[in-house]
Amino acid sequence: MGSRFGYAYRHELWMDDEIMERYAPPAYPSRSATGHSQWIWYEFRTKFVVEDEEGTRTALGSEMFNACCFSDMHLLFVMGGRLWDEYWMTLDEAQTLCLSAMEFAREREAFHPTLAVVPVVVEIEVCTVQQAGEAITATFDRAIQPDRLRPISLHIVEGTEPCPVGPVPSSYLRRLPKIRVESVEQGWDLMDVCGICSRGATVGDRVTHLKCNHAFHLHCAVKWLMGSKFCPSCNAQEYNRWPRSDKTNIVLEKSGSTTCSLTYLDL
Numbered sequence: 001m002g003s004r005f006g007y008a009y010r011h012e013l014w015m016d017d018e019i020m021e022r023y024a025p026p027a028y029p030s031r032s033a034t035g036h037s038q039w040i041w042y043e044f045r046t047k048f049v050v051e052d053e054e055g056t057r058t059a060l061g062s063e064m065f066n067a068c069c070f071s072d073m074h075l076l077f078v079m080g081g082r083l084w085d086e087y088w089m090t091l092d093e094a095q096t097l098c099l100s101a102m103e104f105a106r107e108r109e110a111f112h113p114t115l116a117v118v119p120v121v122v123e124i125e126v127c128t129v130q131q132a133g134e135a136i137t138a139t140f141d142r143a144i145q146p147d148r149l150r151p152i153s154l155h156i157v158e159g160t161e162p163c164p165v166g167p168v169p170s171s172y173l174r175r176l177p178k179i180r181v182e183s184v185e186q187g188w189d190l191m192d193v194c195g196i197c198s199r200g201a202t203v204g205d206r207v208t209h210l211k212c213n214h215a216f217h218l219h220c221a222v223k224w225l226m227g228s229k230f231c232p233s234c235n236a237q238e239y240n241r242w243p244r245s246d247k248t249n250i251v252l253e254k255s256g257s258t259t260c261s262l263t264y265l266d267l
């Protein structure tokens with residue numbers, strides 16, 4: 001198992017009763033049918049940093065979200081997708097991290113059999129590392145950071161999310177084409193400059209095309225389409241159905257068997 005060139009990941013796991021003060025207790029039926037009597041409540045805390053050649057570290061922000069999962073498969077799906085797609089971990093790394101979180105939770109579950117909910121903190125550091133010969137501005141430009149990620153709501157299992165918000169439903173946003181930029185030359189080929197943020201496409205970025213063929217960073221297009229159904233460059237209509245709901249709250253509430261919400265914290 002190894003990280004992608006120029007990126008490094010670390011994680012720590014611990015049990016923390018205090019996190020449950022932030023969440024409503026899960027009102028789910030007994031888990032005995034699945035062979036477990038306790039619920040596992042995961043709180044994921046991710047810090048994004050850049051490390052230069054001298055080892056000086058610069059924080060780029062953080063994100064925190066929680067998941068109370070009905071089954072381990074839900075955790076793999078929701079969290080594994082975030083790690084792989086947004087933090088750009090290799091599949092091996094994403095899977096290993098999820099499996100170690102599950103294993104840790106199972107051990108604590110066995111050790112505290114009277115707890116109804118086992119609260120587990122998963123702290124992750126996503127580090128973009130300056131490479132020999134690389135200008136530090138280039139390192140920052142390709143850095144993985146919160147404002148270049150798609151909202152966590154797009155990782156929720158299809159069909160379990162609340163009604164769509166804004167002009168374009170999340171199921172549509174989730175299915176936008178996405179190409180991961182693997183080389184500088186590929187970035188140039190895909191897009192001169194993003195018409196939303198005015199940056200080019202650097203290694204690690206994901207680029208999407210709207211129906212009019214205009215290209216944007218995926219996260220820029222998603223954020224734009226949460227407020228508009230038209231292309232920001234040519235005004236062509238990207239999505240042609242009005243929302244079925246007038247909901248304006250984008251925070252995900254308890255939905256089906258998985259709960260998830262996203263907040264930004266200064267960790």
Ligand SMILES: [Zn+2]
Pocket residue numbers: 194195196197198199216217220
């Ligand atoms: Zn952009």
Ligand SMILES: [Zn+2]
Pocket residue numbers: 210212213214231232233234235236
């Ligand atoms: Zn367009």
